[in-house]
Amino acid sequence: MTDNSAFTLASPDIRADAPIDAQFEFDGFGCSGENKSPALKWSGAPKDTKSFAVTVYDPDAPTGSGWWHWFVVNIPREVNELKDNAGAEGGANLPKGAVQVRNDYGSAAWGGVCPPEGDPPHRYVFTVFALKTDKLELPPGASPALAGFMVNANAIGKSSFTAKYGRSKK
């Protein structure tokens, strides 16, 4: 991970440490956003990167294990971004070859932010992982925890930013 410090992830839609816009909110479980994934761009990946994975995780969700909102694997090495709404169900907006893992809502797609009303704003950690393998062989329906295990085992670098989202008590 020698060039890890140069590896950076950013979003034109979400500033680091700032509140996330309501359009990225989920559209179920009492939430009513557009449930579209934000655009993401990265640069400075380690030289030996063979593929990328991108995750969005809420460590503050009151579940006992946080909440995986998005988990994309097998993003080809020559790709350096995910476009707006890349997380649509079915994968039509993903780079070729990339695959979405089932998130904690149970869908293989972007599952937007939806913290309980009145909770202090939750943190949402956006991460891109540079992997030493071009493909993760995951069983169909693999849990995000299993995908997370495989990603960590193959990571040669990663870059993250964190943003926040809260919903006031009605």
Next chain:
Amino acid sequence: MRIRTLLAITAFAGLAPWAQAAGFTLTSPDIKPNSMIDKKFEANVFGCSGENKSPALKWSGAPKGTKSFAVTVYDPDAPTGSGFWHWFVINIPANVDELKPDAGNASNANLPPGAKQVRIDYGFAAWGGPCPPEGDKPHRYIFTVYALKTDKLDLPADATAAVAGFMTNANQIGKASFTAKYGRPKQK
């Protein structure tokens, strides 16, 4: 004076749930708290070779008003980014105070009537034993029983453990836990 009154009220208001929680305990005849888990409980997948049978669990002192129980086993040390759910049982009737050995069998035949297993992080709805990476420091496995204020959690058939965890936390009126450890030495 006002502060003293406020403190007294706070203490009084806090007393009932605190007293209940203190009496609620979870134990296993098969696993002592803070000790090593026996190899027979190890998973039989992902390079692990145990019997993958769940240990017996017993609880007592549940709060009055308990309508059902949930039982979970979670490894916070799994290198996944979100730990690892090894077992998640819900809708255990209020008159039940134990899970028998191998209650986590995938057949569901060993569960109390009405109880249901949620899909865990291995991807199946059953006990999935410990299987930490070889050479890792022993992981912690947290065994928890939750007393719930509802007799049934209505979860979709394929609900994730995170959804079940959210619903369990939202409905719990008490819980009791113990932690045990498991490690696998590096193979030469």
